[in-house]
Amino acid sequence: MATASLYSAIILFLLPLQLIAVPLCPRDCEPVDATDRDRIQFAQNLEFLETEYFLCGALGKGLDAFEPEYAKGGPPPIGCKKANLNHLTRRVIEEFGYQEIGHLRAIKRTVGGIPRPLIDISSENFAKLFDKAVGYCLDPPFDPYEDKVKYLLGVYAIPYVGLTGYVGTNPCLKKFSSKKLVASLLGVEAGQDAVVRGxxxxxxxxxxxxxxxxxxxxxxxxxxxxxxxxHCGIKDEGLMVPLELGAENRTTSNVLSADPNSLSYPRTPAEIMRIVYGTGDEHRPGGFFPEGGNGRIAREYLSNSKLKVL
Incomplete structure (x- = not known):
């Protein structure tokens, strides 16, 4: 009897702690129920986007000029254009582009690839993104291909999203081969983001x-x-932050974006689609993916407007 009372007291004591620990994030910010293959193929959408933006910006030609079979018949990107970059920046961005080709190869070999979705990396699309970010129409329209600084700001807008996607995906993976692949992809994505932020x-x-x-x-x-x-709180930070968001609350410098424990922020597929579509809605394509992403996760969200968690 005494033991039962003790257990009851412990449960009553722990219950408030459980309630406190429940995240304030809405249900649709939680990870989706999907296979390793689904999750990694979803990430390939972002890899395609980065591949095209880097190769086009550095060389004026995209994936089809190097490994066309990796596109699996998907349409060429909209707005592929060589950026006006200095020698050093072009060399680094060119390297990034080749790294992305390697990422596509690794994904294809591990889980099989998806067809490249329609990708819009045009100046006009970036102009809309930056107008939305600052809250008014920039004059002249923002063009990332115009010079090095604008191009790097365009880069700022892309790889970090894939980075947070890998952070969110990794704990959900089951197979060792999948975890090994995503950890390796995440390492390079984080490096690219760090170089650009630096x-x-x-x-x-x-x-x-x-x-x-x-x-x-x-x-x-x-x-x-x-x-x-x-729609899931702060998971993205600029190059400077208020002291309360800085590392150990001791600095406003924010070369690397990270949470209060200096860990990378995670994002779910739904969050990522809301961002790269530019619509705030995983069911409504647009932005960098005018017709939506490919793979089971992306296509099921597009085909079911009521779907929140697969």
């Missing part, structure tokens, strides 16, 4: 020509927009 941090206070907006302000605006579109 470059932008050095010029954070410089104004982006011809706008009266600093590099720092643009990064804050893009991160704020992605948090808004994702």
């Amino acid at each position: 470059w932008l941090y050095r010029i954070a206070d410089e104004k982006v020509e011809p706008y009266n907006i600093t590099v720092l302000a643009f990064t804050k605006a893009i991160s704020r927009l992605r948090n808004k579109l994702g």
